[in-house]
Amino acid sequence: MPETAITVQILDFGLSGSTYDGLEPTYGAIDEANGNKAKHSGRLFFHVKNADGANPYTVTVKSQRKCDQGHQHDVATAIPASEERMIPAGLAAEFKDTNGDVLLAYSASAQGQLTIAAIQLAEDGR
Numbered sequence: 222m223p224e225t226a227i228t229v230q231i232l233d234f235g236l237s238g239s240t241y242d243g244l245e246p247t248y249g250a251i252d253e254a255n256g257n258k259a260k261h262s263g264r265l266f267f268h269v270k271n272a273d274g275a276n277p278y279t280v281t282v283k284s285q286r287k288c289d290q291g292h293q294h295d296v297a298t299a300i301p302a303s304e305e306r307m308i309p310a311g312l313a314a315e316f317k318d319t320n321g322d323v324l325l326a327y328s329a330s331a332q333g334q335l336t337i338a339a340i341q342l343a344e345d346g347r
Contacts, residue, residue, distance in 0.1 A: 224252070225257050226257070227339040230340050251335045261316065265341050267339055271334060273302055274303045275302050280327055
């Protein structure tokens with residue numbers, strides 16, 4: 222089954238008067254069985270929260286092609302119990318698939334414990 226898409230949220234420089242609005246991200250459940258995907262802009266990162274107070278879990282950004290050193294390697298990030306991590310999507314040249322997506326996989330038993338937001342930094346300033 223194909224990966225479940227995550228909606229990418231834009232962190233831009235929107236103004237309300239003289240202050241920045243910022244971004245209040247929306248988090249969703251991961252899809253442990255199928256993995257997730259998000260459109261890779263080159264400025265994408267994931268904010269992952271672990272609700273499990275006892276167990277760590279791993280989020281893996283899946284490599285799609287070899288790096289400039291000739292190796293293909295996934296990048297795994299451990300999310301400790303009750304903590305959260307910001308995870309870069311990796312270089313678009315290595316991690317973006319032919320559909321423009323970055324693909325994520327998760328360690329076993331993470332379903333129901335991890336929530337995720339895909340966030341893209343805006344291209345332009347104010």
